Amino acid sequence: xxxxxxxxxxxxxxxxxxxxxxxxxxxxxxxxxxxxxxxxxxxxxxxxxxxxxxxxxxxxxxxxxxxxxxxxxxxxxxxxxxxxxxxxxxxxxxxxxxxxxxxxxxxxxxxxxxxxxxxxxxxxxxxxxx
Numbered sequence: 001x002x003x004x005x006x007x008x009x010x011x012x013x014x015x016x017x018x019x020x021x022x023x024x025x026x027x028x029x030x031x032x033x034x035x036x037x038x039x040x041x042x043x044x045x046x047x048x049x050x051x052x053x054x055x056x057x058x059x060x061x062x063x064x065x066x067x068x069x070x071x072x073x074x075x076x077x078x079x080x081x082x083x084x085x086x087x088x089x090x091x092x093x094x095x096x097x098x099x100x101x102x103x104x105x106x107x108x109x110x111x112x113x114x115x116x117x118x119x120x121x122x123x124x125x126x127x128x129x130x
Contacts, residue, residue, distance in 0.1 A: 018077075019066050028061035028081055028118060031128065059085045060112065075124045084112040 037057055042050045065080035121130040 015068060019063070022063065024063040024079070024081060025061050027079070027120065028083070031120060032059060055083070055115070056085050059083055059115070061118065064117075076129060077122045077124075077126070079120050079122070081118045081120070082114050083116045083118055085115045087111075087113055
C-alpha cells in the first residue's frame with residue numbers, strides 16, 4: 001500500500017494563494033446583482049418559509065470557508081460566506097423590499113450584523129455552477 005502525505009504538498013500553497021487573492025465581497029456582490037438581491041425559496045432558523053426575500057444593496061460578504069472538491073473528472077471550488085448588513089438597512093429592506101440606487105443609507109458607527117450564509121460553487125475556470 002502506498003502512503004501519500006499532502007501536508008507539505010504545493011497544492012495547499014497554490015490554493016492558499018488563490019483564496020487570499022479572491023475579492024470575496026466582489027464575487028458575492030456580482031452574484032447578488034444578477035438576481036437583483038432577491039433570494040427565492042428561503043427557510044429561516046425557525047423553519048419559516050419565504051417565497052422570496054430581498055437583501056439590502058449594502059450587503060457585504062466575508063469568506064468563512066473554502067474547499068476543493070472532485071466529482072468524477074470535474075473539479076470545483078466551494079466558497080462559504082457570511083452575509084453582513086447594517087441593522088438599519090435590514091429594517092429598510094424588509095419594510096420597502098427595495099433600495100433606491102442613488103440614495104445612501106450608510107450611517108456612522110453602525111455595526112455590521114450577520115444576516116445569513118451563502119455557498120457558491122465554481123468550476124475550475126471560476127465559472128459559477130451553483
